[in-house]
Amino acid sequence: MKLKIVAVVVTGLLAANVAHAAEVYNKDGNKLDLYGKVTALRYFTDDKRDDGDKTYARLGFKGETQINDQMIGFGHWEYDFKGYNDEANGSRGNKTRLAYAGVK
Numbered sequence: 001m002k003l004k005i006v007a008v009v010v011t012g013l014l015a016a017n018v019a020h021a022a023e024v025y026n027k028d029g030n031k032l033d034l035y036g037k038v039t040a041l042r043y044f045t046d047d048k049r050d051d052g053d054k055t056y057a058r059l060g061f062k063g064e065t066q067i068n069d070q071m072i073g074f075g076h077w078e079y080d081f082k083g084y085n086d087e088a089n090g091s092r093g094n095k096t097r098l099a100y101a102g103v104k
Contacts, residue, residue, distance in 0.1 A: 029066025036060070040083075055083035058097065067103070075101035 021035035041054040060078035067073050082093040 029064075031064045033062045034060070035062070038083075053084040057081045057083060060097075072104050073101070074104060 019035070019037040021033060023031070024034050025032040037058045039056055041056070043050050043052060043054055045051045058078055058080055060076070062076050063074065065073045077099045078097040080095055080097040085092055085094075
């Protein structure tokens with residue numbers, strides 16, 4: 001029975017998906033938000049390329065600034081961290097997932 005409980009708990013933890021956001025700054029028409037997400041994944045397959053840990057985390061910033069009464073500048077940047085890299089591989093596979101800026 002204990003083994004069943006442990007299996008259920010481990011499966012629940014591996015399927016966990018955690019996301020959070022926080023407003024870092026909001027004053028005088030300028031706004032900056034910080035957000036993040038952690039996803040724990042484990043694949044079980046006979047294909048050696050896809051088998052194993054696929055855990056990742058994302059960190060991002062979103063911002064806006066009031067340029068004048070009719071224009072708002074905005075930007076968004078998000079980085080993807082691979083959680084399954086060992087020390088020998090370092091940051092291999094980590095990358096900027098998206099980045100853009102504009103005016104609306």
